[in-house]
Amino acid sequence: QVATPAAKPNVVIVATGGTIAGAGATSANSATYQAAKVPVDKLIAGIPELNAVANVRGEQAFQIASESFTNEKLIQLGKRVSALVKDPGVDGVVITHGTDTLEETSFFLNLVVHTDKPIVVVGSMRPGTAMSADGMLNLYNAVVLAGTPSARGKGVLVAMNDDILTGRDAAKRTNIKTNAFASPWGPLGMVVENKAYWFRAPVKRHTMQSEFDIDTLESLPEVQIVYGSGNMAPSMYDAAVKAGAKAIIHAGTGNGSVANYAVDTLKKVRAGGVHVIRSSRIADGFVLRNSEQPDDQYDWVVAHDLNPQKAKILAALALTKTNSAAEIQRMFWEY
Numbered sequence: 063q064v065a066t067p068a069a070k071p072n073v074v075i076v077a078t079g080g081t082i083a084g085a086g087a088t089s090a091n092s093a094t095y096q097a098a099k100v101p102v103d104k105l106i107a108g109i110p111e112l113n114a115v116a117n118v119r120g121e122q123a124f125q126i127a128s129e130s131f132t133n134e135k136l137i138q139l140g141k142r143v144s145a146l147v148k149d150p151g152v153d154g155v156v157i158t159h160g161t162d163t164l165e166e167t168s169f170f171l172n173l174v175v176h177t178d179k180p181i182v183v184v185g186s187m188r189p190g191t192a193m194s195a196d197g198m199l200n201l202y203n204a205v206v207l208a209g210t211p212s213a214r215g216k217g218v219l220v221a222m223n224d225d226i227l228t229g230r231d232a233a234k235r236t237n238i239k240t241n242a243f244a245s246p247w248g249p250l251g252m253v254v255e256n257k258a259y260w261f262r263a264p265v266k267r268h269t270m271q272s273e274f275d276i277d278t279l280e281s282l283p284e285v286q287i288v289y290g291s292g293n294m295a296p297s298m299y300d301a302a303v304k305a306g307a308k309a310i311i312h313a314g315t316g317n318g319s320v321a322n323y324a325v326d327t328l329k330k331v332r333a334g335g336v337h338v339i340r341s342s343r344i345a346d347g348f349v350l351r352n353s354e355q356p357d358d359q360y361d362w363v364v365a366h367d368l369n370p371q372k373a374k375i376l377a378a379l380a381l382t383k384t385n386s387a388a389e390i391q392r393m394f395w396e397y
């Protein structure tokens with residue numbers, strides 16, 4: 063009796079642009095190129111091996127370098143992904159994305175799309191025209207992962223440089239090398255030769271367990287980041303408030319520390335109804351309540367292990383639900 067081959071999974075690639083869709087003048091241009099040039103159908107046609115692992119079709123959501131993402135684009139992308147995963151004919155979704163803000167988008171989708179189907183965000187550090195371009199294998203691995211049943215229920219995933227990272231933690235650590243992405247808590251696993259190997263699973267709330275739902279979201283409150291350093295200008299916080307921020311992420315030095323000459327300004331910001339959330343500018347930051355500053359007394363929030371750009375995403379979503387600092391802090395512990 064001849065075994066019938068397992069049906070190939072149906073995977074949709076939603077393209078947004080980035081270097082994975084980039085093109086350089088010569089094959090030696092690995093760092094000088096134009097992002098967001100190659101359309102999704104050409105990306106797919108460039109990897110005929112995809113046909114062996116999944117039934118793939120592409121959609122072009124945007125064609126931008128990801129530094130140009132906005133809240134409106136995040137919501138538009140989230141709604142499209144949410145609609146796709148509701149389709150019983152779709153087994154998984156891959157999103158091709160620039161690497162600059164890939165970590166924000168992957169965390170956002172991890173928080174707002176209610177599905178246990180694999181959603182895999184992927185990018186590349188070199189354009190497809192460069193020697194040793196990384197986009198082809200990254201995209202191939204992402205499609206393999208999106209069609210892998212064991213990838214279900216693990217939240218949004220990031221497939222870069224053979225690693226499987228959680229969309230919650232994945233962060234860009236360098237702007238030139240192909241091993242650009244890492245998580246403070248390590249990868250979940252690896253994709254090697256069409257197969258996903260798992261070594262850990264996420265424990266924070268995501269997707270199906272999330273209280274945030276893209277289907278009920280139409281906009282996000284303004285949140286801005288102020289970068290901490292020596293010789294700060296406290297007026298930067300006032301400028302963020304003037305720009306309409308409903309929360310300010312303080313990307314502090316070390317423990318999320320605040321310069322003594324800036325504390326009064328931040329206390330005034332809080333007194334004016336804008337939330338203050340202490341994160342850290344360092345890689346792998348970990349900010350504890352009442353360390354360095356009396357957060358309880360000032361009614362401030364700490365970002366826990368979330369870097370400033372990820373804290374910005376969660377703070378914006380939190381503000382769609384509550385204006386209580388205590389409730390916002392609960393969300394930073396749980397997601």
Ligand SMILES: NC(=O)C[C@H](N)C(=O)O
Nearest residue numbers: 080081127128160161162
């Ligand atoms: N590697 C990349 O994708 C960088 C590019 N600036 C982007 O984020 O779109």
